[in-house]
Amino acid sequence: MHDGKDLADGSGVMVRKRRKGIYILPNLFTLAALFGGFYSIVMAMNGRFDLAAVGVFCAMVLDSLDGRVARMTNTQSAFGEQMDSLSDMVSFGAAPALIAYEWSLKGLGRWGWIAAFVYCACAALRLARFNVNTGVVDKRYFQGLPSPAAAALVAGFIWLMTELGVRRGVDLWLTWDQVTWVMFAFTLYAGLTMVTNVPFYSFKDIQMKKSVPFAAIVLIALGIAVINIHPPIVLFSVFVFYGLSGYGVYAWRKAKGQHSSVISTSTDEPDERGLHK
Helix, strand or coil: EEEEEEECCCCCCHHHHHHHCCCCCHEEEEEHHHHHHHHHHHHHHHCHHHHHHHHHHHHHHHHHHHHHHHHHHCCCCHHHHHHHHHHHHHHHHHHHHHHHHHHCCCCCCCCHHHHHHHHHHHHHHHHHHHHHHHCCCCCCCCCCHHHHHHHHHHHHHHHHHHHHECCEEEEECCHHHHHHHHHHHHHHHHHHCCCHHHEEECCCCCCCCCCCHHHHHHHHHHHHHHHHHHHHHHHHHHHHHHHHHHHHHHHHHHHCCCCCCCCCCCCCCCCCCCCCC
């Protein structure tokens, strides 16, 4: 579409100035992910913590699609990048913190809301650092735990406990106070790990457009089948493993004497050179 204004280039040829617009398709996925985070908050306020956790996981799936859709359709834009960051802050920053607080952390008084705030603040810091360091980070790794995975740790624990019948006033193999402190630990771990320099594999070097062996499709089908056995247990276990994997990679690089940072160079503020040994 054009705004109807004709401009002359250096050769005197008249060219039309393209009107700035918004690409619909990738931003629809981003808005859907934002709705997932908003839905999670509303469900937590209504005491439906199982649905709140599911909303976070749905937002995670949609968030993983918007960037791929934009790249596949060549509809990347600065607006889309900013929209994605704001959506992530709601779905993977504010929503998990509020869900965890409403579910159990408020029973800890000031310690509860401090843990929830630390998670929320770390999510904001992680997203801001990601935006600043996009051009200087090794694409194969994330610098710190990505916010969707951190949200999956927090929401996944709540979903699992809810499915197993663990709730306030009902003591099973753990008392509610013990469960609350475990939630406290998970919230702090997920939040603080987001702002570390520990490398987490990003899966960005996997090319979706390239052909794969038939066995790969079989493994994907098996993975979907395993998840359907009991989604809360399987998904939570997967993200616990992923949430620990970065420290394994960090230790392995240190043992090999390799540079443990995923920052190759840094020319933008904040200046990160020499800070990540």
